[in-house]
Amino acid sequence: MTEYVHGYSEREALRLSEQADTLEKLLHHDTIYPPGAKVLEAGCGIGAQTVILAKNNPDAEITSVDISPESLDKARENVEKNGIKNVRFLQANIFSLPFEDGSFDHIFVCFVLEHLQNPEEALKNLKKALKPRGTVTVIEGDHGSCYFYPEGKEAVEAWHCLIRVQAHMKGDSLIGRRLYPILQESGFRQVKVDPRMVYVDSSKPELVDGFILKTIIPMVEGVKEQALEMQMIKEEAWKKGIKELHETAEPGGTFCYTFFKGWGIKER
Numbered sequence: 001m002t003e004y005v006h007g008y009s010e011r012e013a014l015r016l017s018e019q020a021d022t023l024e025k026l027l028h029h030d031t032i033y034p035p036g037a038k039v040l041e042a043g044c045g046i047g048a049q050t051v052i053l054a055k056n057n058p059d060a061e062i063t064s065v066d067i068s069p070e071s072l073d074k075a076r077e078n079v080e081k082n083g084i085k086n087v088r089f090l091q092a093n094i095f096s097l098p099f100e101d102g103s104f105d106h107i108f109v110c111f112v113l114e115h116l117q118n119p120e121e122a123l124k125n126l127k128k129a130l131k132p133r134g135t136v137t138v139i140e141g142d143h144g145s146c147y148f149y150p151e152g153k154e155a156v157e158a159w160h161c162l163i164r165v166q167a168h169m170k171g172d173s174l175i176g177r178r179l180y181p182i183l184q185e186s187g188f189r190q191v192k193v194d195p196r197m198v199y200v201d202s203s204k205p206e207l208v209d210g211f212i213l214k215t216i217i218p219m220v221e222g223v224k225e226q227a228l229e230m231q232m233i234k235e236e237a238w239k240k241g242i243k244e245l246h247e248t249a250e251p252g253g254t255f256c257y258t259f260f261k262g263w264g265i266k267e268r
Contacts, residue, residue, distance in 0.1 A: 017078070020048035022210030026196050027139055027259060028052050033106050035059035040104040042094050042126055043067075043112035047075030053108060054084045063104070065092040094122045102131045110139040113182070117170040123186035130266040136188060138262045142176030145197075145258035152244030154237045159245075161227035161238075162220050168230065176260035188264025200248075200255045212249040216257070220245065 031053065033039055037060045044050045044064035054062055064087055066072050072089050079087050092098055094112070107126050113119035126136065143163045148155070166173040175182070176195075183191045200207040221242060227233050233241070248255045 017046070017048045018210055018214040020052055022207065022215060023198070023259070024052050026198065027110075027261060028056060031056060031108065031137055033057045033060045037061070037105045038103065039063070039106045039108060040065070040099075040126070040129055041108045041110075042122075043109060044075050044089070045071050045111075047071075047078035049108075049110045050075055050087060051078055051082050051084065054079065054087050055082070058086060060086060062087045063090065064088070065090045065094070065097070067091065067093050095125055097125065097129055099129045101128045102134075103129050105131055105134050107134070107136045109136065111141070113138065114140055114166070114173055114175045115169075115171045119172070119175065119182055120186050123182065123188070127187055127266050132266060132268045134266050136183070136264050136266070138179060138183065138264075139259060140176045140179060140262075141173070141257065141259050143173040145176065146256070148245075148248045148255040149253060150244065150247055152241065152247065154241035155244035155248075156241075157233055158220055158227075158238055158241030161232045162223050164232055165223040165226045165230070168226075176258065179260045179262040183262050183264040186264075187266070189267045191262065191264045193260055193262040196259045196261060198255075198257050198259070202251045202253070208249050211257075212255050213246075216255065217242065217245050217249075 037057070039053070039057065039060050039062045041050055041053060041062060041064040044066045047064065050062070050064050064075065066075065069091055072091055076089055090098070094116075107130055109126070113122065116122050123136070130136065143159070146159060163173050172178070180191055180193045198207065198211055200211055202208060224238060228235060228238065247253055
């Protein structure tokens with residue numbers, strides 16, 4: 001089973017929901033499928049993206065899968081809480097899906113490939129579940145695209161711990177920049193990738209709160225235990241780094257990060 005770098009705590013579940021809500025317009029405004037389309041969401045986690053996907057596509061038939069039964073339980077709760085009726089959940093491994101070839105019109109993958117040791121293999125396997133001329137939509141971040149002000153030395157060190165911990169767990173938090181070649185190497189055609197930047201300063205209080213304070217900083221804090229255990233950083237430096245990251249959310253602070261959204265078609 002692939003380990004999730006940020007863990008499965010209640011705080012992480014809240015962070016994922018806050019992140020999805022904050023980034024909905026930026027990342028999902030153009031994820032629209034025709035009525036009656038059969039859509040597979042691969043790696044749905046706690047359903048943070050599922051809720052948005054289903055609300056934006058109320059007439060699509062969505063099947064959402066994840067390897068973690070605990071995450072699926074939370075996903076079902078999220079969907080029920082939002083009164084959504086067009087989603088069914090299944091426990092499944094992306095590398096051995098329980099579907100016949102050509103079962104779906106579209107596949108949606110969001111913040112999943114970064115955690116996999118073999119993202120190309122995952123996409124090749126998902127492609128089998130697509131009908132000819134079916135599409136895949138993939139969204140990933142790239143932690144190397146992050147820059148902020150003030151740029152405290154320990155804040156940068158703490159941020160790099162996030163990248164290094166994920167690499168240690170055989171994931172790739174820099175995968176956003178690789179989406180185009182990964183989709184091509186997986187056999188998809190007519191591939192295109194669109195970078196989507198989030199820029200935050202104090203003139204955008206909703207992003208200061210939703211992105212810096214409720215998404216980015218908790219994400220970094222989620223790897224504290226691993227970073228200290230692996231002696232990537234000393235505890236005092238870690239504390240200072242988190243304090244410096246909070247300074248980016250204060251008046252005069254700024255934060256910038258880029259997500260990448262890619263599409264491809266299965267030709268036959």
